[in-house]
Amino acid sequence: MGDRSLEGRVIVVTGAGRGLGLAYALDLAARGASVVVNTRPRASGGPASAESVVDQITAAGGRAIACPLAVEADDAGDRLLQAALDGFGRIDGLVNNAGAPEARTLHKQTLSEIRSVFEINYFGTVSVTLPIYRHMREQGAGRILITTSAAGLYGVHGMAAYSSSKAALIGLARVIALEGASRGVHANALAPYALTGMTEKYVSAEIGAALPPEHVAPVVSWLMSEACTLNGETLVAGAGKVRRAVRIEGPGVAFDRPEDLAVEDLDRAIGPILSLDGWTLPPDGTSSFDAFLHDNPPRLVAVS
Known part of the structure; x- marks a missing residue:
C-alpha cells in the first residue's frame, strides 16, 4: 500500500471497542501494526468487545x-504494558482514547459526579500512560497520543467536568512532550470530530454522515509512526480536515506607574490588553514567564 507502513510496531489502543477507538485499532492493524485492544470488561462477565475487535483484525x-480492563484502575498501565510485552515482545505506541461523556450544567452537578468524570478521562489516562511512558523512556523511543476535545480547548456549555478534564489532558501531553523529548518519546494531543455514540445525539444525520471515525484514524496512525516528528502539538481532525490548535499570548500593555494602577486604567486599556496583534507562542510555561517579565509591550501611563 502507498501509505506509510507501521510494520513491526506495537500499539496499545484504549477504548477500542467501537467508534473512534475501533477505527484507530483497525487502521493501525491494516498498516502493519500489532495492536493491544483495550475495552472495559462487560458487567455481565461475558467476553469483552475487545475480543470481537481482535477477531476482525485477525480475520x-x-x-x-485483547486486554479488557477499566483504564482508571491503578494497575491499568502496568497490565497493558505487560500484555504488549507478553504478546508481541515490545511496545512502541499508546493511543489514549477511552473517555466518559457528560451533559449537565455545572450548578446541577455534585462534586462526586465531577470527580467521576475526571476519574476516567484524566486519571484513567494517567494510570495507563505512566508505566508505559516510563518504559518508553528506558527503551529510548515511543509515541503517546492523548485524546482531548474542542471542549477542552474552548469549553462547551453543559460540559464543565468534561471540558476541564480534557483541558487538563492538554497540559499532561505538553509535559510528557517536554520531559520525554530527550529520551526519544513524543507526545501529542488530538481533538477529533466524529460521529460516535458520544456525539450522535448532538449532530444532524447530514453532519454525522460527513464525520465517520475512519476519517480521523489515518491521523492517529501517522502520529504513531516513528517517522512522525511532531511533539507537544494539539491537532484537530475530522471529515478529512486536520489543523493545529495552540495557546497564544498577545503583547499586552505595560503601565509606567504600576504602584498607581487603578481599575479605571484597566478599563481604559481594555483594547490593547485583549489585542492579539503581534501574538507569541511560548514553548513552555517557564518561557512564558520569562517573556512576561522581559518583553517590552506598548506602555501606558497610569493616570488615575
Missing part, C-alpha cells in the same frame, strides 16, 4: 490481542 490478516 483481515492482522495481529492483535
Whole structure:
C-alpha cells in the first residue's frame, strides 16, 4: 500500500471497542501494526468487545490481542504494558482514547459526579500512560497520543467536568512532550470530530454522515509512526480536515506607574490588553514567564 507502513510496531489502543477507538485499532492493524485492544470488561462477565475487535483484525490478516480492563484502575498501565510485552515482545505506541461523556450544567452537578468524570478521562489516562511512558523512556523511543476535545480547548456549555478534564489532558501531553523529548518519546494531543455514540445525539444525520471515525484514524496512525516528528502539538481532525490548535499570548500593555494602577486604567486599556496583534507562542510555561517579565509591550501611563 502507498501509505506509510507501521510494520513491526506495537500499539496499545484504549477504548477500542467501537467508534473512534475501533477505527484507530483497525487502521493501525491494516498498516502493519500489532495492536493491544483495550475495552472495559462487560458487567455481565461475558467476553469483552475487545475480543470481537481482535477477531476482525485477525480475520483481515492482522495481529492483535485483547486486554479488557477499566483504564482508571491503578494497575491499568502496568497490565497493558505487560500484555504488549507478553504478546508481541515490545511496545512502541499508546493511543489514549477511552473517555466518559457528560451533559449537565455545572450548578446541577455534585462534586462526586465531577470527580467521576475526571476519574476516567484524566486519571484513567494517567494510570495507563505512566508505566508505559516510563518504559518508553528506558527503551529510548515511543509515541503517546492523548485524546482531548474542542471542549477542552474552548469549553462547551453543559460540559464543565468534561471540558476541564480534557483541558487538563492538554497540559499532561505538553509535559510528557517536554520531559520525554530527550529520551526519544513524543507526545501529542488530538481533538477529533466524529460521529460516535458520544456525539450522535448532538449532530444532524447530514453532519454525522460527513464525520465517520475512519476519517480521523489515518491521523492517529501517522502520529504513531516513528517517522512522525511532531511533539507537544494539539491537532484537530475530522471529515478529512486536520489543523493545529495552540495557546497564544498577545503583547499586552505595560503601565509606567504600576504602584498607581487603578481599575479605571484597566478599563481604559481594555483594547490593547485583549489585542492579539503581534501574538507569541511560548514553548513552555517557564518561557512564558520569562517573556512576561522581559518583553517590552506598548506602555501606558497610569493616570488615575
